[in-house]
Amino acid sequence: MTIEVVRMGPPWAEPVAALWTREFGSTRVASNGLLHDLLALPTLVALHDDAFAGAVAYRFDGDAGCEVVGLASTVPAVGAGTALLEAVAAEAASVGCQRAWLVTTNDNLGALRFYQLRGWRLAALRVDEVTRARATLKPEIPARGVDAIPIQDEIELELPLA
Numbered sequence: 001m002t003i004e005v006v007r008m009g010p011p012w013a014e015p016v017a018a019l020w021t022r023e024f025g026s027t028r029v030a031s032n033g034l035l036h037d038l039l040a041l042p043t044l045v046a047l048h049d050d051a052f053a054g055a056v057a058y059r060f061d062g063d064a065g066c067e068v069v070g071l072a073s074t075v076p077a078v079g080a081g082t083a084l085l086e087a088v089a090a091e092a093a094s095v096g097c098q099r100a101w102l103v104t105t106n107d108n109l110g111a112l113r114f115y116q117l118r119g120w121r122l123a124a125l126r127v128d129e130v131t132r133a134r135a136t137l138k139p140e141i142p143a144r145g146v147d148a149i150p151i152q153d154e155i156e157l158e159l160p161l162a
């Protein structure tokens, strides 16, 4: 059972788009007042025994560092999410980024657990930012998320990079 992380390529276009749509309601992600097209961003893919197991899309944002814009796995708890997160952090560090950061939503308790167990720290709370994004950027954001919790706020997490 091995996890390998590879750069996005044509064989993964369809599963990656399907994964983003399943997890984020479309291939677009709103974060911190911006709308990102996940399919236009650099992307790494996780393979579990050579089969598609997840993906991460990211972008470099000048002094703000490297933003992990989308991360999801299709095969839970085999290490795909961790391998993808570590691969982005390594790439960001290798090009001189001082920090990696990401945005999750107030309902996503599993993601808050996942990131904090991997050394990420809470960096900002943007109250009602998701409500604004739903009204102005991405109407497909559902009203309720995990456990039917109303999705309203953005939580930013960060990881200092060496």
Ligand SMILES: CC(C)(COP(=O)(O)OP(=O)(O)OC[C@H]1O[C@@H](n2cnc3c(N)ncnc32)[C@H](O)[C@@H]1OP(=O)(O)O)[C@@H](O)C(=O)NCCC(=O)NCCS
Residues within 6 Å of the ligand: 023, 054, 071, 072, 073, 074, 075, 076, 077, 078, 079, 080, 081, 082, 083, 102, 103, 104, 105, 108, 110, 111, 113, 114, 117
């Ligand atoms: C958050 C998410 C990316 C985690 O992905 P994942 O592939 O399940 O992550 P991992 O397998 O690396 O880790 C999950 C758990 O499995 C465990 N695990 C990892 N490898 C394992 C293995 N070989 N055998 C058994 N368990 C393993 C890990 O220890 C981890 O548990 P822990 O958090 O208690 O340490 C995934 O749940 C997901 O896609 N969520 C929906 C989308 C989402 O919310 N994305 C984040 C938006 S900001």
